[in-house]
Amino acid sequence: MKLGENFVSKSRCWKIATGVTISAPIGWLVLFYLFVLRARLSLGYWPRVASPDPGDLNFGLHELFLWISVWIMPVCGLLWGIYLWVFKLRDPNFRWMSSAVAYLSMLVIFLFVVTMDPGGYLAWFAD
Numbered sequence: 001m002k003l004g005e006n007f008v009s010k011s012r013c014w015k016i017a018t019g020v021t022i023s024a025p026i027g028w029l030v031l032f033y034l035f036v037l038r039a040r041l042s043l044g045y046w047p048r049v050a051s052p053d054p055g056d057l058n059f060g061l062h063e064l065f066l067w068i069s070v071w072i073m074p075v076c077g078l079l080w081g082i083y084l085w086v087f088k089l090r091d092p093n094f095r096w097m098s099s100a101v102a103y104l105s106m107l108v109i110f111l112f113v114v115t116m117d118p119g120g121y122l123a124w125f126a127d
Contacts, residue, residue, distance in 0.1 A: 014086075014087070015084065017079070017083065018080065018083045018084075018087075018099065020076070021077070021079045021080040021083065021103075022080060022099065022102050022106060023102045023106065024072070024073050024076035024077075024106075025073060025106045025107050025109070025110030026106050026109065026110060027069075027108060028066075028069050028070070028073055028110070029109075029113055031062075031065060031066060031069065032066060032121070032122075032125070033121075034062075035054075035063065035066060035125070036060050036063065036119070036121045036125075038039065038057075038059060039054070039057055039059070042057060042059075043057075045117065047104060047121065047124050048120070048124060049123050049124045049127050050124075050127055053127070054124065054125050054127075063079075066125070077098040077103075077107075080099075080103055084096050084099060084100070
């Protein structure tokens, strides 16, 4: 038996990593709308485009996490695909369809919310 032969099929670490990559789009939306709620509580009114600028709110770390996670999300999609491929190679009985449905449904919800931009908050944040 080679070192790491059963690592993928038995390791919880890989399953947790897959779960994190699957939930990345929804996690970003939660983080973003918490930023909007934080702005609302700080300002006393819902933020509007250019009123105020998100950088003026002094939520530096929160805003930094949002911008970093924008760049991390495509990487999570790629990692998710690699995880599925590795799981399928190591375990022929691996049920990849449920993982694919979960990720694609999260992605569809994310794209729907980003496209619809309820409240115009994405435009405010990106402005």
